[in-house]
Amino acid sequence: MDAWFGIDIGGTSVKTALVDNVGHILVSQSFDTGAERDAETVAVRIKDTLELLKARLKDGGSTCQVHGAGVGIPGFLDLDTGIVAEAVNLGWTDVPFQSMLEQLLQLPVAMENDANLAALGEAFAGAGADRRVVLCATVGTGIGGGIVIDGRLHRGVNGMAGEIGHLVVKRDGGILCNCGHHGCLETVASATAIVRQAQALQSAGKLPADKVVTEAKDVFDLAERGNEAALSVITDAANWLGYGLSLAAITLNPDVIVIGGGVSRAEERFLMPMQAAFEQYALERVAQAAEVRAATLSNDAGVIGAARLAQQRVSSNA
Template identity: 45%
Template sequence: MNDKFVIGIDLGGTNIKGALLDLDGGIIEKREIPTLANAGPEAVAGRIAGMITELEAAVRDTGKSVAGVGIGVPGQPERSTGEVIFAPNLYWRNVPLVKYLRRYTGLPVFLENDANVAALGEQWRGAGQGSANMVMVTIGTGIGGGIVLDGRLYTGSNGAAGELGHAVIEPAGPQCSCGRRGCLETLTSATAMVRMAREALDRGVKTELSKEENLEARDIIMAAQAGDRLALDIVEKAAYYLGIGLGNIINILNPDTIVIGGGVSRAGELLFEPLCRNARANCLDCAGSIVRIVPAQLGNDAGFVGAAKLVLQDNTKKCII
């Protein structure tokens, strides 16, 4: 067992991050290069393959070997064929990524959605370590989710599980990119917080926040930490809606841990106090009594750490190691 390693790759719209890890999830080598998505899928696959070859070289001379590669993609994967069906940030449709990478590297390659691998990474080596049933919610431009049940990633009947951002919380709420109204994503994401701030600014609410074009969620969090009333109200409102979403998740899945990731999670107690309060107010006591709601720990490493775990998760069935 100890002469094997795994490689995890986190393919993003801007950067490709990757690492060589030991079978306990310890990071041996890390790499990061620009994606250069404009060059097209085959060129991007070539860059990933180059990174894999470099990472593999770190163990090749020692007589040890790499058991496989896991890769998280920002879109919809088809696990059975190894294709990326749709990845809007990369302008990809039906890209046979696994086939490309197998041809270049000769290694087994496992494909998964990026929010799912982030959840698996946090469960393996981050804030969800030791957790059997864990849900991760990532608050960014949108809201991503991943579910780990009985220690394994749960992806549902056709891979669509974990889309927590599109749970409808307020049926008459703001329009969502998915075509519905009042999805969690429209009420709690960084984008939603900025929208709430702009609406208040347009109403003439007194605040330290400026009307500048480049207003970001981090500005709202910083203003809230400095005691700005409007910014505090926005964080409280985001926590209120997210609390309803988490309450539903707690009732349905009875997780022991919920990990909150993404830039907004760095707001600390300002977010977590109202979030935990609202989540507990919206679930049954029995399920609510056991769950911990905690910030993510791995930051940008979560994607490639979880991607690497895919190799071990699948191999428990296929017994390659």
């Protein structure tokens, strides 16, 4: 059986999987990046994990031929040289990670930004599988974005296409974003933004103080209990996201917008107000063409997208 090795490196853990030609996970394994997350250590653990995955498949009675690997990395990458220019969460600067992995794995390795691979995964085997122009937004600590057109990632000239989290939606009085600009979409519509707004209300005595808000789920729980202030924080973030997506959609004219991250599970409280805002700001024909869907691959989108990228690089007809 043909298989592709998908790797999704995050700030706290590395997810890996062997994936077949149609995007099904055959076997998977994660490990913590731990305090020692230098690139060499991570690369060696990835190699060990590949051996483990192959052994597990064999124990289960199947054999596979692994043809290539794809790796998603949260950071800025130079894809011409295979160098991770900067991955803040990992503390990596100018790391030649692609060649490092190729030597260890003895496989062709394709490297890509993690948000792009999540989009490719959803477009290949998830919520966008039956659509042509897929715009993906993953709402978490920040807002990751990716664009897939006719099955291929649209990267732009240096990999920055689809960075919708950094659309400046609040030109005046916006707060500082990690990118150095003020008022980016992710400063008002990410899970982090929801938590920050709720914490401010809590400090001002406008939210119950029995449980300190530390994650977006706390705010959703309060809204579920009927707390109006918590609900308005969520609705506000949803409105901003709908507005930001309308700008992206007018540029791209997608036939599906896939929303990932924890908020995507909140159909009524988040996705519905988001869609209403989207329809308010997008051109009517743009809004009519673009169906909003929740992501379906959850945490597997990254490894499936990574495996798919490897497959596209190695097989000319994939």
